[in-house]
Amino acid sequence: MAQTWNRVKQSWELYLLILLPVLYLIIFNYIPMFGVIIAFKDFNVIKGILGSPWVGFKHFHNLFHSPNFPLLIKNTLLISFYSLIAGFPVPILLALALNEIRTGFFKRSVQMITYAPHFISTVVMVSIIILMLSPHVGVVDRVFDFLGFSNINFMGEPGLFKSIYVWSGVWQEMGYASIIYIAALASVDPSLYEAARMDGASRFKKIIHIDLPSLFPIMVTMLILSLGNVMAVGFEKIYLMQNPLNLSTSEVISTYVYKVGLLGANFSFSSAVGLFNSVINLVLLVVVNSIARRVSENSLW
Amino acid sequence: MIIQQKIREPFGDRVLLYVIYALLALLTLTVLYPLLYILSSSLSSPDAVVSGQVWLFPVEFSMRAYKSIFQSSQLMLGFYNSLVYTVVGTFINVSFTILMAYPLSQKKMAGRSFFMILMMITMFFSGGLIPTYLLVKNLHMLDTRWALWLPGALSVFQVIIARTFFMASIPHELQEAAQIDGCRDIRYLWSVALPLSKPIIAVMTLMYAVGHWNAYFDALIYLRSEHLFPLQYVLRNLLILNAADPEMLANTAQSLRDKGFEQVLKYALIVVACVPVLIMYPFVQKHFVKGVMIGSLKG
Numbered sequence: 001m002a003q004t005w006n007r008v009k010q011s012w013e014l015y016l017l018i019l020l021p022v023l024y025l026i027i028f029n030y031i032p033m034f035g036v037i038i039a040f041k042d043f044n045v046i047k048g049i050l051g052s053p054w055v056g057f058k059h060f061h062n063l064f065h066s067p068n069f070p071l072l073i074k075n076t077l078l079i080s081f082y083s084l085i086a087g088f089p090v091p092i093l094l095a096l097a098l099n100e101i102r103t104g105f106f107k108r109s110v111q112m113i114t115y116a117p118h119f120i121s122t123v124v125m126v127s128i129i130i131l132m133l134s135p136h137v138g139v140v141d142r143v144f145d146f147l148g149f150s151n152i153n154f155m156g157e158p159g160l161f162k163s164i165y166v167w168s169g170v171w172q173e174m175g176y177a178s179i180i181y182i183a184a185l186a187s188v189d190p191s192l193y194e195a196a197r198m199d200g201a202s203r204f205k206k207i208i209h210i211d212l213p214s215l216f217p218i219m220v221t222m223l224i225l226s227l228g229n230v231m232a233v234g235f236e237k238i239y240l241m242q243n244p245l246n247l248s249t250s251e252v253i254s255t256y257v258y259k260v261g262l263l264g265a266n267f268s269f270s271s272a273v274g275l276f277n278s279v280i281n282l283v284l285l286v287v288v289n290s291i292a293r294r295v296s297e298n299s300l301w
Numbered sequence: 302m303i304i305q306q307k308i309r310e311p312f313g314d315r316v317l318l319y320v321i322y323a324l325l326a327l328l329t330l331t332v333l334y335p336l337l338y339i340l341s342s343s344l345s346s347p348d349a350v351v352s353g354q355v356w357l358f359p360v361e362f363s364m365r366a367y368k369s370i371f372q373s374s375q376l377m378l379g380f381y382n383s384l385v386y387t388v389v390g391t392f393i394n395v396s397f398t399i400l401m402a403y404p405l406s407q408k409k410m411a412g413r414s415f416f417m418i419l420m421m422i423t424m425f426f427s428g429g430l431i432p433t434y435l436l437v438k439n440l441h442m443l444d445t446r447w448a449l450w451l452p453g454a455l456s457v458f459q460v461i462i463a464r465t466f467f468m469a470s471i472p473h474e475l476q477e478a479a480q481i482d483g484c485r486d487i488r489y490l491w492s493v494a495l496p497l498s499k500p501i502i503a504v505m506t507l508m509y510a511v512g513h514w515n516a517y518f519d520a521l522i523y524l525r526s527e528h529l530f531p532l533q534y535v536l537r538n539l540l541i542l543n544a545a546d547p548e549m550l551a552n553t554a555q556s557l558r559d560k561g562f563e564q565v566l567k568y569a570l571i572v573v574a575c576v577p578v579l580i581m582y583p584f585v586q587k588h589f590v591k592g593v594m595i596g597s598l599k600g
Contacts, residue, residue: 007411013486014404018416021401021455025423028452032428032436049435094328097321106322110329112586117332119578121515123533124571127540131571132335137564139338142353171332203314236518240541254430261431262522274429282425 095181114175228285347561
């Protein structure tokens with residue numbers, strides 16, 4: 001005990017440094033965590049968070065029995081898994097391909113151009129989508145027109161929403177997401193390639209037997225992280241892409257929380273929905289992590 | 302025989318390599334084309350855009366859209382506000398991140414793992430939208446610039462990257478030598494550790510800055526006064542709320558011409574919004590890559 005106290009005294013400046021960020025964490029992260037109790041209360045602006053009456057699981061009950069609930073869950077999960085299935089392999093393939101070609105002008109250009117869309121803001125990205133797809137004047141619709149399809153109102157077609165959301169995401173993020181795999185490939189032991197060449201392995205075999213296995217640990221990590229985020233789909237982009245025509249396939253839990261909570265001033269119910277969302281996410285993260293640990297010995301913790 | 306093998310790859314390998322080159326070229330064009338198309342459309346005449354003549358290069362070159370953008374006071378104000386949010390917000394971000402990361406990188410600090418856990422928990426649990434909103438409201442920060450600076454001032458991910466860097470890249474001997482000379486932590490951080498950490502601070506600054514410049518959601522929930530709106534929020538009102546208006550889809554012959562100019566204006570707005578980020582992009586691309594790589598080392 002005295003020893004610890006001595007160590008604290010000796011490095012008191014460290015505690016001075018960390019004071020501000022820790023205060024910040026407590027105020028802006030831990031107080032809202034505590035504020036989540038309004039999900040179990042009937043929040044009243046005048047009475048405040050502590051003074052509002054407890055109502056137990058009323059809001060959760062209402063959520064589970066709301067006619068919107070199955071649709072919200074379905075949309076959230078479908079968009080999430082669609083993004084995962086489409087978005088997960090592409091950066092890996094891109095990294096494998098880039099790893100095969102020689103460093104030079106072509107490789108640098110490919111990398112520079114494919115990374116660039118990552119830095120486009122959500123607002124601009126959605127504007128680009130809407131403009132390119134707009135009926136009559138958008139370039140995509142003109143191509144479809146040329147191919148003999150009549151004018152399609154892409155953004156107003158509920159059946160197309162998920163594909164537009166997912167593939168525009170792949171377009172925007174594949175390059176940037178490949179960086180981490182490229183880094184992993186750069187650190188593969190060169191003697192493995194030499195040994196493979198001695199044994200007469202073809203290029204394809206080298207990719208399958210050396211490159212892919214060396215990416216495996218990072219793939220598992222990324223997979224756990226994205227599965228742990230299954231319920232937290234990209235709110236900002238979906239909200240901007242929504243319009244009254246596509247709501248049936250585009251309304252997800254997070255957009256619903258925003259609309260009911262802030263626009264509808266239904267704070268307690270909306271907090272309950274948000275809490276339900278985070279709990280599912282956390283459970284998923286823990287489950288997936290433990291499965292990964294058992295199956296592959298790779299895990300986050 | 303051996304020499305021959307060195308010079309010529311097997312047939313199958315060469316074919317695979319050509320296929321890879323072709324696919325990469327195709328992919329790059331897919332990424333590049335929409336960007337070029339937007340740039341060209343923004344520089345074309347409304348007639349050419351609406352009648353679908355623009356495919357790759359500008360048709361009937363015109364800068365009219367850009368002129369009207371720079372005459373819009375709303376947009377210029379948005380630019381100014383975004384600049385203020387980005388500069389001040391990034392300064393707060395970077396300061397907090399260093400203040401948090403440096404003590405966490407010091408093994409001698411008692412209770413280090415407690416602070417580490419305190420921070421990591423926030424990565425997995427959060428109060429969510431409504432409790433955070435209520436907090437900001439109770440702190441009387443609604444509709445002030447502070448609402449865009451303080452919530453989210455610290456990214457756990459960036460702290461971990463900075464901490465890893467402090468631990469891995471700054472030699473321990475330096476600190477021991479400094480301590481013997483009577484240099485305590487604050488002075489050591491300021492005059493030894495920070496100057497050695499310029500690369501990581503640059504990466505951090507860029508990541509935070511891009512985040513601030515591109516953000517619109519905080520403004521959407523916390524701000525009400527028009528004179529505080531950042532560029533992205535103004536853009537959203539101009540580009541998306543307009544475009545989602547179903548009345549615009551039912552176009553008549555007369556409105557078509559007006560709509561034509563609106564279209565060109567939108568393309569030009571997109572270009573203007575991207576310019577600040579894309580201008581610095583080629584210079585900083587390497588740093589971004591480095592940042593991701595440092596982040597991928599487990600801390």
